Amino acid sequence: MANVKWSIDPTHSEVQFKVKHLMITTVTGYFKKFNLEVETETDDFSTASSIVFTADVDSIDTNNEQRDTHLKSADFFDSSTHGEVRFVGKRYEKTGQDSAKLHGDLTIRGTTKPVTVDVEFGGIVVDPYGQTKAGFTVSGKISRKDFGLTWNAVTEAGSVVVSDDIRLLAEIQLVKQA
Template sequence: MAATKWTLDLSHSELGFKIKHLMISNVTGKFTKFNVAAETENDDFSNAKLVADIDVASIDTANQQRDEHLRNADFFGTETHPTMKFVSTEVEKVDDDTYNLYGNLTIKDITKPVKLSVEHSGIATDPWGNVKAGFSISGKINRKDWGINYNAALETGGVMLGEELKLQGEIQLVKQAS
């Protein structure tokens, strides 16, 4: 059976994160420029091979000063490490619409394995005849595993930033003609 290629519908997709700030609340952000491509042998995505490239400089936390700080060497160092990359290694079907997606995440030239939870929301054809597949993705990583170590001690104890990043995404893929 021939593989089916799927490409990202960026206008109907988002990729975001949350991190603890001052130990009392979360700061959220997103990446506005990214690409996802998938190859499958069937429409249930149980054997999908997926690659995602993220333009780190497109980080947006709704605060320009913070975004500039996140782009510098204290965090992502976008001058020398402009992209993050995820390459899937395995898809584990949990039930009819839930998967565990395993893969390698590269940030700042450091590659580590990660596990993401994926809910496959289904497949539909839009009014223009495009076949689309929708997914909700979530996961957690420790930023220090990728050398993102910046922090500051608080006078009251604790630290300014949590180590855990919560990842979330809404991804819509478009089936390509064979």
């Protein structure tokens, strides 16, 4: 039996990150351009043989052009040299009826590290147009310093401007390919 191929439905998906600013508020950013391709043996995602996610660094949007430009600079993502964030899933491990851990390798700015994210499986439905869709909420946390994003500044009072912890959150809808 041929593998089942799934592709991202970008109009019903979003990828965001959250970081503490001055340790008192949270700034949210989005990747406006991203892709996800998954291959499974069946409609059970624990049979996935390939999970590849990419995000275009130049598509970062934090609702502040000056901050976005800084994030794309060599201080952070260095998009002119490292234009893509990439996650390659290695194992989709069911932890409950609708929950799983997704283990894989995350590459940011040329550095690859193992990462595990939590996955909440929303289910599989057929939409009004006859397309089979699968939904997921993905969440996790990484240390930006692990990936060479070490820029920081300190306030007069000694507070850190940008936290090391980056929270990841994605709403993903996949479309089964015919």
